[in-house]
Amino acid sequence: MDEQQLSAAQLAEAGLDDWRQILGRLKARFRTGDPATGFALANAIGQAAAAANHYPDLTLTGADVVVTVSSPDGPGITRRDADLAGEISRLAARLGATPDAGGLTQLELGLDTAAGTRLGPYYAALLGGEVTDGEPVDRSGQVPTVWWQDPSEDNDGPALPAQPFEQRWHFDVWVGHDEGERRLSAVLNAGGRLVSDAAAPAYWVVEDADGNRSCICTPTGR
Template sequence: MSDATPDPKARLTHDDILAAGLDDWRKVLNRLKARFRTGDFATGVALVDRIGAAADEANHHPDVQLTYPEVIVTLSSHDVGGITSRDLDLARRISGFAAELGAHADTSGLTQLEPGLDSPAPQHLGAFYAALLGGEVNDQGEPVDPSGQAPGLWFQKGERGESDLPAQDHEQRWHFDVWVPHDEGERRLQAVLDAGGRLVSDAEAPSFWVVEDADGNRSCICTPLDRG
């Protein structure tokens, strides 16, 4: 990023985000995400209160998940479908609040799940899954849940519903895209292998690795690297 005042409507690249030096935060599936270990509920509530006040002041509101031991914060600029300087500015303030309250950031294990469905005619499926999940259809024809209760769902088109993944002995139409930060992909892959999984393909690494469980069900571990 240059020293000039950034355009608050400009989408930032992953390199822009890394250059911002936000050690507490990671890009995960077009979102900026952080986990703050609070250790108790009262500290978490205090942090959420400060986040809420800062968000109202900036007119830029994150998604916040409060549980007993931690607060997870997700930032994105919905009007441009990505991360902007507005998100970076608010992220810095939130990190400051956490530090003042003694909550420490923990980027390990940050994850965003995106189920994918292989289909020869995905344009016919969006409305059904939006209704099933209690959401709505976005501009790309994909079902989304604005409340955040259900993960996003995307469709992968194939001749007979197959994906572009290597051939397998049985048909599989559902799979998980598990999005992790740029520095988490290899660790997550090793954890899967240690747990009895198998590496199917690393041809697109570090963008994604294809893995499968003991029954041959496949998933992808995805990062923001090498995506243009």
């Protein structure tokens, strides 16, 4: 039962206000304000993870601890993930760390190519990772994930205006379900342009002043 994937409704009922679903994983950021509190929180999380035999990924900086909870068997969030996330939130509150879900982000790099299988080993070697399901993956989390968008396959998304040049690489920037419109507004205020919102809130297509396109993606509507 603990390994059964939770539906969106079950996740909403779990009370994980500090957490967001990002690319099939639970992710949170806790503002610690100083390194000592960050190390104390990381140590407490480690003890809780050992007790649960379920280990999250941690990124510790001078002022933040970013935590990602996922199951090793693939995408999808389980009751076990949710239980550990809830315990981590309790530990953070006890230490005075403040949750900040607004800036949670995960970057994917998409390459337009029909030769992903052939190119996979090259990019895995370049990025210091390995090929998993045909795509280069860095298990250490140091570089973004890379995926292939085959231009010869049917695109289920909305038709986009033509570009005056060929762009093969694009960013997919994943944010929480409630962050998409804020991120879009920030991009537009910084000089970006909206290309299409036809698939929103699943994703918005934006471009920079030179016409290079990216997507702001959320888990909603997928």
